[in-house]
Amino acid sequence: xxxxxxxxxxxxxxxxxxxxxxxxxxxxxxxxxxxxxxxxxxxxxxxxxxxxxxxxxxxxxxxxxxxxxxxxxxxxxxxxxxxxxxxxxxxxxxxxxxxxxxxxxxxxxxxxxxxxxxxxxxxxxxxxxxxxxxxxxxxxxxxxxxxxxxxxxxxxxxxxxxxxxxxxxxxxxxxxxxxxxxxxxxxxxxxxxxxxxxxxxxxxxxxxxxxxxxxxxxxxxxxxxxxxxxxxxxxxxxxxxxxxxxxxxxxxxxxxxxxxxxxxxxxxxxxxxxxxxxxxxxxxxxxxxxxxxxxxxxxxxxxxxxxxxxxxxxxxxxxxxxxxxxxxxxxxxxxxxxxxxxxxxxxxxxxxxxxxxxxxxxxxxxxxxxxxxxxxxxxxxxxxxxxxxxxxxxxxxxxxxxxxxxxxxxxxxxxxxxxxxxxxxxxxxxxxxxxxxxxxxxxxxxxxxxxxxxxxxxxxxxxxxxxxxxxxxxxxxxxxxxxxxxxxxxxxxxxxxxxxxxxxxx
Numbered sequence: 001x002x003x004x005x006x007x008x009x010x011x012x013x014x015x016x017x018x019x020x021x022x023x024x025x026x027x028x029x030x031x032x033x034x035x036x037x038x039x040x041x042x043x044x045x046x047x048x049x050x051x052x053x054x055x056x057x058x059x060x061x062x063x064x065x066x067x068x069x070x071x072x073x074x075x076x077x078x079x080x081x082x083x084x085x086x087x088x089x090x091x092x093x094x095x096x097x098x099x100x101x102x103x104x105x106x107x108x109x110x111x112x113x114x115x116x117x118x119x120x121x122x123x124x125x126x127x128x129x130x131x132x133x134x135x136x137x138x139x140x141x142x143x144x145x146x147x148x149x150x151x152x153x154x155x156x157x158x159x160x161x162x163x164x165x166x167x168x169x170x171x172x173x174x175x176x177x178x179x180x181x182x183x184x185x186x187x188x189x190x191x192x193x194x195x196x197x198x199x200x201x202x203x204x205x206x207x208x209x210x211x212x213x214x215x216x217x218x219x220x221x222x223x224x225x226x227x228x229x230x231x232x233x234x235x236x237x238x239x240x241x242x243x244x245x246x247x248x249x250x251x252x253x254x255x256x257x258x259x260x261x262x263x264x265x266x267x268x269x270x271x272x273x274x275x276x277x278x279x280x281x282x283x284x285x286x287x288x289x290x291x292x293x294x295x296x297x298x299x300x301x302x303x304x305x306x307x308x309x310x311x312x313x314x315x316x317x318x319x320x321x322x323x324x325x326x327x328x329x330x331x332x333x334x335x336x337x338x339x340x341x342x343x344x345x346x347x348x349x350x351x352x353x354x355x356x357x358x359x360x361x362x363x364x365x366x367x368x369x370x371x372x373x374x375x376x377x378x379x380x381x382x383x384x385x386x387x388x389x390x391x392x393x394x395x396x397x398x399x400x401x402x403x404x405x406x407x408x409x410x411x412x413x414x415x416x417x418x419x420x421x422x423x424x425x426x427x428x429x430x431x432x433x434x435x436x437x438x439x440x441x442x443x444x445x446x447x448x449x450x451x452x453x454x455x456x457x458x459x460x461x462x463x464x465x466x467x468x469x470x471x472x473x474x475x476x477x478x479x480x481x482x483x484x485x486x487x488x489x490x491x492x493x494x495x496x497x498x499x500x501x502x503x504x505x506x
Contacts, residue, residue, distance in 0.1 A: 012043040025159070031077055034065050038085070054089040058082070076131040080124060083207075087123050088116065091216055117143050123214035126206035126229055133292045135193045138185045149178055196294035198235045206232040237293050239263055243347035244476040245376055247384050247409065250289060251465045251484070252281040254439030254446070255308035258386055258411060260376055261295065263346035268297040268323075269374060269386045274311025282312015287319055296320055298345075301337060302327040303371045303388030328355060328370040336360065337372035348475075351375045353398060354390065368414065369394055381406075382475035385429065387413040392422040399428035408478045412436040412462070416447025426458055433461055433473060433481055440466040 001010070019039050023032035038061040045052055045060075052060075062082055065072055072078040121140045129135050136142070157171035185191065198206070209228025212221055240246045242263045250257040255273030259266065268290075272281025290297070300323050302310045310327070317325070326337040339356040342349065354373040359365055371388025383406070387395075390413045399405075399422075410431035413420035415438045434455055438446040447464060455462045461481075463471055469485035485493055 009047055012047050016040050016043055022159075030069065030072070030075070031081060033068070034072075034078070034081060037061065037064055037068065055086075058086050058089060061085075079127060079131065083127055083211075084120055084124060087119060087211065087214055090211075091119060091214060113144070113148070117147070119214045123210045126203070126210040126232060129195055129232060130197070130203040130207065133194060133197045133288065135195070136191065137193055138188055138191045142182055142185050145181060146178060149174070154178075194291045194294075195233065196235065196237050197292040198232045202231050202235055240474060241476065243378055243380070244382075244474060245348045245378065245384075246472065246474045247376070248289075249411065249435045249437055249465075249471040250281075250285060251468075251470045252285050252312075252437070253465070254415065254442045254444070255281060255311065256303065256388065256411075256415075256437050257281060257286055257312070258437075259289070259293075259295070259297075260384075261293075262348045265345040266290075266295045266297045267350070267376075268300045268316065270303050270309040270388070271300070271312035271316045273308040280312045280315060282315035286312050286316055290319075297323045299324045299326065301325075301372055301374055301386075302329075303373075303386075304367045305329040306367055306389065309388060326352070326372065328372050329367070337374075347379060349375075349377045349379075351377075353385075353402075354394060366391070371413075373398065375407075378475045380475070382408045382478050384409040384411070384473070384475075385431075386411045387420075389414040389417075389420070391419050392425075395420060395422045395425040399425045403428060405429060407431045408475070409433045409435065409473050409481075412447060412451070414446075415442075415444070416451045416464070417444065418448035418450050421451045421454060423454060426454055426460070430458075431460055432478065434463075435468075435471050435473075435481075436462060436464040438464055438466065 016036070016039055019036050023029075023036050026032055041061050041064060042057060045057060065078070065082075117140055121143075125135045154171055154174045157167050157174060161168035161171060197203075205228045209225040212225030212228070215222070240261060240263055244262075246261045248259040248261070250259065250272065252272035256270035257272040258269040260269065261267075268286070272286050274280040274282075297316075297320055300313075300316060300320070302313055302325070304310070305328070310329075317323075325335050326341075327335060328337055330336060337352045337355070338360070339352055339354055341352040344350070351374070352372060353375050355365075355370050359370060368389040368391050371390045371394075373388065373390060374386040375383060376386070377383035385407045387410070390398075395413060405428065407429040408431065410429060410433070412434050413425075416436040421434075436447045447462075452462070463481065463483060465471075467485065468483035469488075470483075472482040472484075474480070
């Protein structure tokens, strides 16, 4: 065979064939496809006698992957894998003389492993902060344990299981032995550093800084990399000024979740729906948003027990155990939302309007009728009403109790259900904006046509989550409402023009 085929060709393309076989065996995922393609390109270049500089090889592999999958540009794995490979190319040290002796070769292999993992940890930290808003501080220790174990124990046992199926049980046992150790590392205090997601220019500068820190460069150049990373670690999102507040109605589908921010405080109203025992909006939408903004809510108000409003409460409570919790269903009286509760943050007034003591005494009320109603108002007169799933009967009662009350923004009661947004409430509050949190093509038909007609008959601009996405409104700019699906429109999004707000009511 050596006379028939040159050994470098057999080694090169044999390696590619083994990589293809392993990628297919592991599920032929997109990362595996990229790896096989990059390996085939490098082998093809070398066997053809070409010696391209590594940036050209790197860019050619990137171009080939994007030709195969143009949308890979939107994948975090694409950037992590290619930046990591580029760093390994760029920082590849001079080859050492082959070592003699098993112990010496093992020491060199351990040295390379430590170096590569330290390099990846430092260099990719700013990129993971940009992509995920967090950096693992125990990742280096976890990788030093997991990579050799999976490479030398788990993977061979899994492959040999094709020939001897009992070995799959041994492979599963090897994984089971690894998981508790990784969980123990993940449970360390401060195991993960969460930082607000920075603006793109700062983030890109930090990525360059991380690369400079990891390169084999003079100390002064590495120091410049540290200065490029520092602004990202110190950056914090802008907040409303003293005496004003910002309201962000999250897009959680058919459910409710609203973040209210003042100059130095934050309140979360509802936690989004639960979709299954393993998935809820609290874990997948609310917490990532709070971490991206660098927020730790001081108070969480869960309007009522229904799962589309309280489904994410468990995840949020686990993450922010220090927050004050108010709801209409908690057994502890100290955690009850009760009409008359008031507090002030940074010149902004917060008041619970419903339920009152008589509602708490009436055990026959539905969960919707017990919804906590929160009013947030500034001393300049701008206000927002957050109403949960309050039915029309309770709406009318609130309106009659406060005939002179006005609202700049109203969170549509019960997602725009026909049983809410009563004419009495709308005529009394005269809101300048209505935000409907509802799911795309939801089975309830929210917002109901009759409710939309009430808004339109009164000239009230309204937006709904499927068309608007997350809606942001600020009390110091009451005539503006930002829709993320409009402001951050992609080419596959339908354009949704918003009607201008009417002049303020007298």
